[in-house]
Amino acid sequence: MTATPEVSAPQHVVANPALGTWMSVADGSVVVQVGKVELGQGILTALAQIAADALELPVTAVRMRAAHTADGPDEGLTAGSLSVLQAGPALRHVGAVVRALTGGPGGDLSSYVARIAGLDPATDLRAVTPAAPARASAVGRSEARLDLPDKVLGRPRYLADLRPEGLRHGRVLRPAVPGATLADLAHVDLPGVKVVRDGSFVGVVGPRESDVDTALARLAAAATWSDGSSLPDEDDLSAWLRSGPHEEIAVLDEGGPVTPTHHASYSKPFLAHASIAPSCAMARWTTGQTGDRLHVWSHSQGIHALRDAITSALGLGEGVVTVEHVENAGCYGHNAADDAAFDAVLLARATPGSPVLTRWSRSDELTWGPLSPPMTATLGADLVGGRIRGWSHDVWSLGHTSRPGYAGAPGLLAAGHRADPSPVPPPTDPPLAAGGGTTRNSVPIYAVGPRRVTGHRRTMTPLRTSAMRALGAYLNVFAIESFMDELALSAGADPVAFRLAHLDDPRAAHVVRRAADLGGWGRPLPDDTGRGIGFARYKDKGAWCAVVAEVAVDHEVRVRRLTVVADLGLVVNPDGARNQLEGGATQATSWTTTERVRFDRRRITSDDWETYPILGFAAAPLVSVELVDSAAPSVGAGEAAQGPTAAAIANAVHHALGVRVRDLPLNADAVVRAIESTE
Amino acid sequence: MTPTTRLCVNGETVDVAASEDTPLLTVLRDELGLVGSRFGCGQGLCGACFVLLDGVAVPSCQTPVSQASASSGVVTVEGLPEGGTPHPVQAALLEGQAAQCGFCISGIVVRAAALLSTNPAPSADEVAEALEHNLCRCGVQRRIIDAVVSAGSAR
Ligand code: FES
Numbered sequence: 001m002t003a004t005p006e007v008s009a010p011q012h013v014v015a016n017p018a019l020g021t022w023m024s025v026a027d028g029s030v031v032v033q034v035g036k037v038e039l040g041q042g043i044l045t046a047l048a049q050i051a052a053d054a055l056e057l058p059v060t061a062v063r064m065r066a067a068h069t070a071d072g073p074d075e076g077l078t079a080g081s082l083s084v085l086q087a088g089p090a091l092r093h094v095g096a097v098v099r100a101l102t103g104g105p106g107g108d109l110s111s112y113v114a115r116i117a118g119l120d121p122a123t124d125l126r127a128v129t130p131a132a133p134a135r136a137s138a139v140g141r142s143e144a145r146l147d148l149p150d151k152v153l154g155r156p157r158y159l160a161d162l163r164p165e166g167l168r169h170g171r172v173l174r175p176a177v178p179g180a181t182l183a184d185l186a187h188v189d190l191p192g193v194k195v196v197r198d199g200s201f202v203g204v205v206g207p208r209e210s211d212v213d214t215a216l217a218r219l220a221a222a223a224t225w226s227d228g229s230s231l232p233d234e235d236d237l238s239a240w241l242r243s244g245p246h247e248e249i250a251v252l253d254e255g256g257p258v259t260p261t262h263h264a265s266y267s268k269p270f271l272a273h274a275s276i277a278p279s280c281a282m283a284r285w286t287t288g289q290t291g292d293r294l295h296v297w298s299h300s301q302g303i304h305a306l307r308d309a310i311t312s313a314l315g316l317g318e319g320v321v322t323v324e325h326v327e328n329a330g331c332y333g334h335n336a337a338d339d340a341a342f343d344a345v346l347l348a349r350a351t352p353g354s355p356v357l358t359r360w361s362r363s364d365e366l367t368w369g370p371l372s373p374p375m376t377a378t379l380g381a382d383l384v385g386g387r388i389r390g391w392s393h394d395v396w397s398l399g400h401t402s403r404p405g406y407a408g409a410p411g412l413l414a415a416g417h418r419a420d421p422s423p424v425p426p427p428t429d430p431p432l433a434a435g436g437g438t439t440r441n442s443v444p445i446y447a448v449g450p451r452r453v454t455g456h457r458r459t460m461t462p463l464r465t466s467a468m469r470a471l472g473a474y475l476n477v478f479a480i481e482s483f484m485d486e487l488a489l490s491a492g493a494d495p496v497a498f499r500l501a502h503l504d505d506p507r508a509a510h511v512v513r514r515a516a517d518l519g520g521w522g523r524p525l526p527d528d529t530g531r532g533i534g535f536a537r538y539k540d541k542g543a544w545c546a547v548v549a550e551v552a553v554d555h556e557v558r559v560r561r562l563t564v565v566a567d568l569g570l571v572v573n574p575d576g577a578r579n580q581l582e583g584g585a586t587q588a589t590s591w592t593t594t595e596r597v598r599f600d601r602r603r604i605t606s607d608d609w610e611t612y613p614i615l616g617f618a619a620a621p622l623v624s625v626e627l628v629d630s631a632a633p634s635v636g637a638g639e640a641a642q643g644p645t646a647a648a649i650a651n652a653v654h655h656a657l658g659v660r661v662r663d664l665p666l667n668a669d670a671v672v673r674a675i676e677s678t679e
Numbered sequence: 680m681t682p683t684t685r686l687c688v689n690g691e692t693v694d695v696a697a698s699e700d701t702p703l704l705t706v707l708r709d710e711l712g713l714v715g716s717r718f719g720c721g722q723g724l725c726g727a728c729f730v731l732l733d734g735v736a737v738p739s740c741q742t743p744v745s746q747a748s749a750s751s752g753v754v755t756v757e758g759l760p761e762g763g764t765p766h767p768v769q770a771a772l773l774e775g776q777a778a779q780c781g782f783c784i785s786g787i788v789v790r791a792a793a794l795l796s797t798n799p800a801p802s803a804d805e806v807a808e809a810l811e812h813n814l815c816r817c818g819v820q821r822r823i824i825d826a827v828v829s830a831g832s833a834r
């Protein structure tokens with residue numbers, strides 16, 4: 001269809017201009033398809049609300065279909081708290097075009113749906129003048145999540161629940177240690193399963209799960225691996241990060257201080273995604289007269305990039321690979337979803353015609369999935385008459401993304417293990433315009449005089465790192481907001497008043513003030529209990545979020561209460577946004593007080609829930625959330641609270657005990673070390 | 680030839696082709712199609728696979744099918760609703776929208792149902808303690824605790 005663009009359409013409509021890509025009708029319902037995927041954040045419900053309003057239909061008349069590379073829109077990654085910002089305007093435009101072409105919902109529901117069904121799927125959405133924006137009806141209401149009944153009632157919903165005809169189960173044997181190659185695989189008799197080997201990639205496929213599990217254990221015993229890479233000293237990661245080689249990231253230089261009067265360094269360790277389900281995928285390879293076809297079911301955050309990575313890793317033609325999204329447990333960034341998909345593909349290729357469901361082990365999930373990078377930052381400032389007059393921020397990290405295709409290579413784990421390997425390139429960072437990685441949120445929001453902000457990305461690592469919720473913002477905000485408290489103390493000022501004195505942005509000042517009020521700022525507390533605040537505007541252009549933490553320190557660090565105030569602009573689903581902020585703050589409490597990937601010089605040793613503990617039920621803080629009432633454009637909630645929560649906890653510990661912990665995790669040992677170092 | 684094991688699941692007697700050391704979770708998911716019990720770790724450490732065995736919540740990934748066969752019966756998350764009505768814990772979780780990805784939820788429903796059967800109106804601390812062997816990575820712990828408390832006090 002040829003059409004001259006007449007109307008200005010949202011970016012995702014320009015990229016996906018055919019009506020049928022977004023909308024169709026089946027069984028009397030309008031089926032809406034987006035490129036964003038459900039990770040447990042409730043995105044499909046929020047987008048159903050937007051689509052329903054745009055069409056002037058009740059939410060119950062809309063059905064959301066999971067993302068699909070063959071016939072759905074390509075909306076890039078589901079990441080960076082951008083989903084509503086990107087998919088929302090697209091759906092509003094699609095709905096307005098549909099209303100323009102059908103005359104809107106006059107008459108009964110079924111006749112309107114029938115008129116929608118009659119539209120040409122090839123209609124160019126850029127060439128139709130949309131109807132006037134519809135009134136918000138579902139948007140702004142706390143609609144119940146569409147996916148929760150299945151999940152709460154235990155119905156099939158997740159990838160591992162797929163049970164197609166002829167299903168085979170697959171498992172992969174990962175090298176004994178990072179960097180090792182397969183030196184020898186002794187022959188073992190394994191009835192009922194097929195062994196697939198390609199260089200150092202070893203997998204097994206069979207009809208019965210217990211058989212493939214047994215076979216995997218026997219293959220592990222039969223394998224001899226070369227020595228792997230040597231790993232850094234887990235107790236001296238900051239020095240390792242600072243030793244380079246680096247790629248320098250010049251964020252800002254306004255002539256900030258070179259030898260500031262105040263300075264301090266902060267750090268975080270490697271962290272794991274630690275999804276409750278191990279990664280999983282299904283693939284079916286079929287060979288027919290029209291050539292090979294590969295269908296992949298994956299919980300990837302970027303199914304189109306995954307499709308392209310698989311295509312290039314195997315040298316396939318365009319149009320051979322289709323990827324569709326199926327949910328798995330919550331994922332908080334780039335976890336092993338894509339790697340599991342390629343594992344399934346390699347096993348499916350060896351067993352043509354059969355769908356192969358491949359699931360990782362818990363241990364592989366915690367040790368072979370991409371990790372959140374360790375980071376360290378040194379901040380400096382000059383204080384003049386109680387005000388900050390000059391600021392410097394240097395941050396060292398490994399790269400925050402190694403997503404498929406990111407560095408021009410497939411970036412799939414097993415592709416690096418094959419006989420003809422396509423190694424996974426070193427992690428890099430998203431561009432600064434997309435928020436950066438190492439340097440995300442490294443520029444203080446405060447009026448601090450001339451600033452100098454530099455990132456230093458260590459380019460060599462034996463352990464793969466990639467995006468995890470908030471990326472570098474977690475450490476950078478922890479550092480900035482801890483440092484603000486240290487400076488307030490030096491200036492003899494109250495931490496809240498000190499922040500407000502340096503804030504020009506009224507939306508920022510509002511959330512700080514509200515969080516302090518609601519969090520009981522200044523009110524008396526029991527012994528050994530402290531209160532602290534942390535604040536940031538995520539990615540400098542996203543949500544404003546302030547957190548007040550109340551922490552008791554006895555023989556443990558107990559985060560009792562978190563008060564979160566966030567300005568998200570217009571909120572599509574208030575309860576969903578609260579759930580995201582509660583979850584984000586609770587997960588950040590776990591990162592901050594509990595988590596650390598452990599390793600010796602050869603291998604990661606934190607490979608189960610005992611060696612990589614996460615916050616349990618009894619330790620989970622009470623979280624209260626207030627959302628600022630706003631009609632400004634929507635920004636995401638999922639990554640706003642992590643950095644502020646970490647800083648609020650550290651500041652509360654200082655308030656309780658008078659000691660400053662700058663190296664995470666902030667557990668009882670860290671507190672004891674901090675007390676000893678001040679004695 | 681795979682031996683056959685007889686067990687009672689959700690009130691029905693079934694024969695399954697599985698050697699006696701096969702984990703109950705594998706039998707439930709692969710032989711019986713009861714995929715509501717989830718695989719999270721296979722090591723008894725996350726609670727995603729909890730089922731009731733003689734009324735007690737146990738990790739089905741660590742329970743050999745022979746043990747299930749010797750019990751008076753297994754109840755899975757699918758067996759908790761009565762006459763099509765969700766179990767009070769399920770209803771309360773939905774009411775409170777107390778889930779994100781939901782992968783942890785089946786095991787939590789099972790553990791909380793066991794708690795309510797012995798302690799019909801637990802406090803928040805009692806619920807938290809009962810859920811000590813369940814993990815939730817999405818950070819929904821407090822909503823879940825509140826929902827279970829309300830399921831108890833609603834009775
Ligand atoms: S899967 Fe059984 S306890 Fe984790």
Ligand code: FES
Binds near residue numbers: 276780781782783
């Ligand atoms: S809701 Fe995702 S693990 Fe609990």
